[in-house]
Amino acid sequence: MDRVDMHDLIVDDRVRGIFRVNRRVFTDPEILEEERREVFDRSWLYAGHESEIGDPGDYVTRRVGGRPLILVRDDAGAPHAFLNTCPHRGNTVCRERAGSTRLLRCFYHAWAFDLTGRLAGVPDDDAYTPAFDRDALGLKPVPRLESYRGMMFVSYDPEIESLVGYLGNARDYLDLMLDFGGDEVEIVPGSQAYSMKANWKLLVENSMDGYHALPTHQRYFSQYLADIGMDASNWAGPNRIQGIGLALGSGHAVIENRARALPITGTAKEELDQIRARLVERVGAEHAHRIADYSRNLFIFPNLILISSWHTIRTFYPLAPDYMEIDAWANLPRGESRELRQRRFENFISFLGPAGFGTPDDVYALEGCQRGFAAWREVSWSDISRGMGRARPSSQDELQMRAFWRRWHALMQGLRGPTDCSDCPEQREAAE
Amino acid sequence: MATTAGLFTVGEIEEFLIYEAALLDEWRLEEWLALMTPEVHRDTLFLIADDRRTLASRVRQLLSGITWAENPRSRTRRLITNVRLLAAEGGEVRATANFAVWRFQHEHADVYVGRYVHVLVRGPSGLLFRERRAVLDLETLRPHGKLSFIL
Numbered sequence: 001m002d003r004v005d006m007h008d009l010i011v012d013d014r015v016r017g018i019f020r021v022n023r024r025v026f027t028d029p030e031i032l033e034e035e036r037r038e039v040f041d042r043s044w045l046y047a048g049h050e051s052e053i054g055d056p057g058d059y060v061t062r063r064v065g066g067r068p069l070i071l072v073r074d075d076a077g078a079p080h081a082f083l084n085t086c087p088h089r090g091n092t093v094c095r096e097r098a099g100s101t102r103l104l105r106c107f108y109h110a111w112a113f114d115l116t117g118r119l120a121g122v123p124d125d126d127a128y129t130p131a132f133d134r135d136a137l138g139l140k141p142v143p144r145l146e147s148y149r150g151m152m153f154v155s156y157d158p159e160i161e162s163l164v165g166y167l168g169n170a171r172d173y174l175d176l177m178l179d180f181g182g183d184e185v186e187i188v189p190g191s192q193a194y195s196m197k198a199n200w201k202l203l204v205e206n207s208m209d210g211y212h213a214l215p216t217h218q219r220y221f222s223q224y225l226a227d228i229g230m231d232a233s234n235w236a237g238p239n240r241i242q243g244i245g246l247a248l249g250s251g252h253a254v255i256e257n258r259a260r261a262l263p264i265t266g267t268a269k270e271e272l273d274q275i276r277a278r279l280v281e282r283v284g285a286e287h288a289h290r291i292a293d294y295s296r297n298l299f300i301f302p303n304l305i306l307i308s309s310w311h312t313i314r315t316f317y318p319l320a321p322d323y324m325e326i327d328a329w330a331n332l333p334r335g336e337s338r339e340l341r342q343r344r345f346e347n348f349i350s351f352l353g354p355a356g357f358g359t360p361d362d363v364y365a366l367e368g369c370q371r372g373f374a375a376w377r378e379v380s381w382s383d384i385s386r387g388m389g390r391a392r393p394s395s396q397d398e399l400q401m402r403a404f405w406r407r408w409h410a411l412m413q414g415l416r417g418p419t420d421c422s423d424c425p426e427q428r429e430a431a432e
Numbered sequence: 433m434a435t436t437a438g439l440f441t442v443g444e445i446e447e448f449l450i451y452e453a454a455l456l457d458e459w460r461l462e463e464w465l466a467l468m469t470p471e472v473h474r475d476t477l478f479l480i481a482d483d484r485r486t487l488a489s490r491v492r493q494l495l496s497g498i499t500w501a502e503n504p505r506s507r508t509r510r511l512i513t514n515v516r517l518l519a520a521e522g523g524e525v526r527a528t529a530n531f532a533v534w535r536f537q538h539e540h541a542d543v544y545v546g547r548y549v550h551v552l553v554r555g556p557s558g559l560l561f562r563e564r565r566a567v568l569d570l571e572t573l574r575p576h577g578k579l580s581f582i583l
Contacts, residue, residue, distance in 0.1 A: 192479070193572035197540070216500065219493045227489035325574060346481060354573045355479040357493060360501035360580035367577070371538070 004030055006412045010405055011381070014423055017388040019402055023376035026199035026369075031412075032321050038411045039302050040065045044146070044153040044166050046304040046315050047071060049331065050079055051150060051186035052098070057115060060098045062327070064154055066317060069142065070094045070104065071152060074115040079147065081154050082117050082139040093139065104139065113139045149178055150185070151313075169431050170252035173298050177306045179291050181333025182279045187313075188330040188345070194354040195325050198366035199373075200303065200318040203326070204404050206362055207305040207314065208255050208297045210243065210395035211386060216361050224350065224357045230263050243294075243395030245387070246431045247421040251301030251407025253400035259295045259308075263350070268343040271336070299400065301407055306331075310348045322370050328352065391426035399423060438520025445527045445552065446515040448559045453510035456582055461491045464582070469553060469562045479568075479579060490582070501580035506537040508581060512548075524553045524562060531566070533583060535576075542576040544583055545569045 004024070009031075011020040025031055047064045048071045059072035061084055068084035070093065086093050086106040093106045093113070103120060105112040112121035117139035125132075144155040146163035148171075153163050164171060178185055196203065206212065214221065225232040243257030264272060279288040298306045305314040314328040330348050332341065351358035372379075384405065387397025403421035410419040422428045435442045455464040465488060472484050482490060493499045514530040526549070533544040551563035566583040573579060 193574065195572075195574040195577045197575065197577065218498045219496060222498075223493050223496060224486075224489050227492065228485060323575070349479065349481060350486070353479055354577060355579040357490075360578040361499065363578045364501040364580070367538075 004028060004034075006034070006409070009412070010409045012402075012406065012409070014389065017385055017423075019385040019388055019398075019405075020381040020383055021405060022380055023373045023382055024380070026201065026373045027321050027376055029321055032318055034412060035318070035408075036066065038414065039408060040317070041156045042160065042411060043157075043302050044144075044155045044160065044163050044300075045302075046300070046313070047081055047145075047152045047154045049150050049187040049313075049329070050147060050152060053079060055100065057100045057102055058098075059094060059101065059104075061094045061096065063317065063325070065156060067142075067156070068092060069154070070139070072104070072115055078116075079145070079152060080115070080117060081142045081145045081152065083142065085140075086111060087119075087137045087140060117141060148174065166250065167300065168250050168252065169248040170250075170254070170298065170300055173248065173254050173296065174300070174306070176291050176294075177296065177298055177308055178331075179279075179283070180308065180311075181336065182275050182282060183333040183335055185311075185331040186334050188332055188341070190330075192328040192353040193326070194328075194359075194363075195323065196363050196366050197323055198363075198370040199321055200316055200324040201404075201408070202366045202369055203316050203324065204299065204303070204305075205384075205401045206366060207307070208245075208253060208299050208400045209398075210245070210255055210257075211398070212365070216365055217358050219361070220351060220357045225263070228263055230261075244430075245393045245395050245397050245400040247399055247403035247406075247423075247427055248431050249421060249428075250419065251404050251421060252299060253403040253421075254296055254298045255395035255400055256294050256296045257395055259293050262309075263347055264340075264343045266339075266343075268337070268340040271340045275333075299404065301404065307352075310352050311344065312348065312352055389423045391424065392430065393423075393427070399427065435517075437517035437525055439523075439554070440517060440520055440525040440527075440552070442515055442517055444559070445517065445525070446512075446529075448552070449512050449515060449527075449529055449548070449550075453512050457508050457510055459494075459505060461494055461582070465491045467559075467561055468564070469555070469560050472561050472564060479573075494581070499580070501578055506535045506581055508536075509534045518549075524551055526551050531583075535581065540575075544576065544579070546583075 009022045009025050011018055045065045047069060048060055052060050053071055053073040056073050056075045059070055061070050070082045070084045072080050074080060084092055084094055088109060088111050091106050091108040093104050103112045110123050114120045119134050119137045142154040143158040144160055146153055148163055221232045243255055245255045247253050276292055279292060296308045303315050311331055312328050313331050316324045316326040318324045332344060349356055353359050384398045384401050387393035387399060393399040406421045407419045452467060468484060470484055494502055497503055511532045512529050516528050518526040518528055529548045531546055531548055535542045546566055546568040549565045550561060552559050553562050
């Protein structure tokens with residue numbers, strides 16, 4: 001196989017306004033291996049939310065960045081993230097998706113660990129030599145674990161900067177995402193676990209792609225919204241208000257549009273109005289306007305998406321160049337009424353998830369791209385140049401995707417330190 | 433095992449479910465929709481919770497040609513077995529059945545396995561759904577990725 005020259009995978013000509021990605025990045029196993037080392041293992045990865053492990057002993061298990069993890073809360077209330085493999089001989093220690101326990105016990109040889117990971121029990125341990133080091137045989141924690149407002153991130157890079165430093169300019173947008181209900185948010189029980197037979201980077205693009213919304217999701221706008229009696233013209237028609245796209249630095253990005261009325265009515269609508277009034281009291285009219293009157297798709301590099309229209313958190317990870325696993329949750333304010341929860345929930349599944357009126361068409365589109373990439377040697381480049389060089393690119397442009405690709409490209413070439421993810425200086429100022 | 437409950441028999445419920453499966457496999461979705469009472473509720477936890485209005489919209493979308501995920505349409509084949517009557521009360525019957533729905537698209541084959549839990553009533557010209565629930569046994573929708581047809 002011809003060797004990959006990472007430098008040649010992207011053409012980024014800011015002067016002429018050309019931005020192309022070589023389709024080999026979607027098909028090549030060698031590139032995926034490099035991504036695991038240079039991108040995923042050098043980033044902060046979203047692992048879960050502290051509300052999922054509310055009480056001491058509560059745990060969830062999941063794969064994050066390719067590793068099996070246990071997220072568990074100890075008796076002092078501190079969250080931990082352990083690699084879910086027995087330090088003795090390797091068996092998966094926790095086999096349930098979620099639960100509550102006093103001891104984490106591996107059934108294979110019955111070694112047991114307390115909630116801080118310490119080795120608490122070894123059957124017949126008098127057979128071991130004096131060199132047997134119990135202290136070194138606890139559950140192995142991930143190298144780094146930090147939370148931001150309940151969102152737990154892990155990193156496999158012990159040297160990585162702090163989470164807050166990593167978030168940079170994206171932090172303000174994350175706050176806007178989490179403040180909408182005037183209360184701290186929690187993960188609603190249940191999740192959507194699905195997959196796509198497509199490269200993971202296609203979902204990065206798709207999750208903040210304003211341009212595809214109208215053609216791909218035509219049926220949602222022209223049929224579903226009409227069928228439930230909504231006026232779709234301010235979503236999709238001539239009254240649609242142009243939004244903006246921003247590169248936030250370090251590969252993070254956001255698209256922002258004026259928020260449209262949610263398909264939420266009745267007493268739930270009154271409750272929404274009260275939440276809005278409380279928000280104004282708490283943070284002032286101007287900031288409440290910033291929080292509540294815009295919809296945003298926020299991308300935290302490399303694989304986390306928050307979408308405000310449906311209050312979802314989505315993360316994904318490649319198992320192969322042409323296959324990714326996707327996990328999505330709903331994050332909603334604590335203390336809402338059942339009625340409002342129910343309405344938000346219906347709104348969520350009307351578009352999102354493997355059976356919604358939106359997501360399946362995205363799955364189908366991305367899988368179609370992946371099938372097309374089998375011709376990457378003949379049709380070698382994807383064009384990501386929409387709106388390149390504009391001082392204020394719109395959400396229909398592709399700056400937000402170029403931001404991702406520029407950071408990705410820098411890491412894949414082994415470049416350390418900050419990456420300039422904008423097309424031009426005006427865009428950098430807009431993001432600060 | 434009881435083969436009758438109230439005024440209903442396992443045989444007629446089974447025959448009805450097999451007929452329903454044929455309508456879905458043949459994409460006769462408007463005829464299928466006519467098997468729902470006006471207040472029907474269909475529900476798959478955290479994937480679908482349609483009421484009559486959203487169900488009608490779903491059918492309309494599937495037949496429109498702009499539901500890209502089903503254009504061209506998947507082939508499906510439903511196997512329905514283990515029909516049981518759980519309870520009959522006030523002219524309605526709660527019935528359960530196992531299903532395996534094979535779906536073929538772009539040379540991938542996926543199988544959706546689970547159990548139906550339905551509430552059926554007798555309409556003027558045959559059985560109708562009052563509640564239609566498909567409970568998947570799958571732990572995740574992997575590698576299926578999507579559920580873009582009616583289960």
